[in-house]
Amino acid sequence: MKGVSPVTIGLVLLALPILVWLWWTSGEEEAPIAAVSRREIPAGGGQPAGAGANATPRELPPIETFSAMIDHPLFAATRRPPGMSSVEEEPPPPEDSALPPPPEDNIADRYRLVGTVQEGGRITALLAATNGSFVRVRRGDRVESWTVGAINRQRVLMVKGESATELTLEPVGALSP
Template sequence: MNRRLVLLLGAAGILAILLVMRQFVWVADDGIVRPAAPPQVVAIRQESGQFLPDFPAFDAIADRPLFRADRRPPPVPESPLIETPPTTQQGGSEPGFIVVGIGTNENGGVATIRTNTETRRAYVGDRIDGWRIEAVNRASIEVSNGETSYRLFIGEDTE
């Protein structure tokens, strides 16, 4: 250890000892060291009377319980997912990669793609092995190479 470190550790040790001693002793104005006084206990003031008003004051709340069915918003009708099957035209080969994960937000999305050599992120417009990412959806991505397009779902192998 160098000299600076030894001095720094010594000063830190002395300060730690003084801090611990401060908890147990107290130096009075006259210079006499005395034991530290125990912390003062503050008594809690007792109140008289009822803490809350009578139950009839809460009738308005009791008449509207939280979990009553007529207090819930109407259900939102679910729209069915429209699956568009992948279209393959003559003369194209299938993409040689797998979609490992997808993340979407209001600004677009990102897909994690695993090829034979690497795993990487891909955004709309990126090219991977000659395939362009056209769209990133919640459960799939759409890729095309000009003449052929595919929809690839997470974990689906095209080979």
């Protein structure tokens, strides 16, 4: 055959046995697809017309069937329920009254808390420096001569020797451009 690609001939030869197999295996033992009709619902409610007395409502499986979903939540990073983390939660930083006055070398003048992220029981904080750079810190990390003493969702406690300073998360409207 002139003008017919060898690839085309190969595809036809490959398709022929498949078509023969489909024709051979399709028998009359398969039930034809029945037409679907909507049943009329009486004006007073109740069962649809044609629904026999043996129609029973479906029952939900017992709740124990879903215990694996509760024990290992799909969208949790550790696949553990929120209150069952294997890592101890960090204690909240001390109250404002327990903090000594900020020292002359105040880190709050150079950094501000932008946000916190909790993943796998550990909290990470993002600090923005006045020079435009960002620093990601965890408990125990050092920023300049300061150490991160504690982190919770709204605050980071920075410790230097006997003095401590708290960086608090500012509301979105309060951030300066």
